[in-house]
Structures are given as C-alpha cells and as structure tokens.
Amino acid sequence: AWKWTSATIRFFQEHVPVAEMESQDEMVTDGHFCLADPGVVYLAYLPFGGETTLDLSATNGNMDVLWVKGETGETSPGEAVAGGAAITLVAPGAGDYGVLLKRTE
Numbered sequence: 001a002w003k004w005t006s007a008t009i010r011f012f013q014e015h016v017p018v019a020e021m022e023s024q025d026e027m028v029t030d031g032h033f034c035l036a037d038p039g040v041v042y043l044a045y046l047p048f049g050g051e052t053t054l055d056l057s058a059t060n061g062n063m064d065v066l067w068v069k070g071e072t073g074e075t076s077p078g079e080a081v082a083g084g085a086a087i088t089l090v091a092p093g094a095g096d097y098g099v100l101l102k103r104t105e
Contacts (some may be wrong), residue, residue: 007073015066015100016043029053036061039083044103049091056102059083063101070096080104
C-alpha cells in the first residue's frame, strides 16, 4: 500500500493542479470518478481499468492525454483528443488506472 500511495502522491505533485480542480463525477460514466477544471484539465479514475465516457463539451481545442497505472505510478502518453463533445476513454490495460487530460497550449 505504501508503494501505491507514494506513486499516487508523486503523480499528483508532478502533473495535477489539484487546487484548481473540483469533484465532477457527473462528467464520467459507469461509476468512475473525475476531478476537473472544466475546459482546462480533467483527471478520471478507472479503478478496474475498462472504459468510461468523459464529457468534454465545455472544452475548446485539443487535449493531451496521460495515463497512469495506479499500482506503479508508471505513466504513458495517450493519443490527443478533441474537445467539444463526449469521448470514450479506454484504459491501456487491466487494473487501476487514472487518465489526465490537459488542454493543449
């Protein structure tokens, strides 16, 4: 548990502007979780992998995507997505995943 916790804390410190974000669980489907600053940054949590739909209707432009494996903190970039509509996010593997979307500068 300490390993998972330290990986999560490190990911948040390096990548997630938590102070500007609020719980927005209604933006994702299937009982997943979401923190967001709508239009700017989104963090969805998929505790068992799989997929979820994220509402990006408040977002103009493209979003960079970064996946993080919960057990290890290992990150991998995903393909950028366009805002303006709901999108489907599919975890890159089984297990605990988070996905961070940030508006492209």
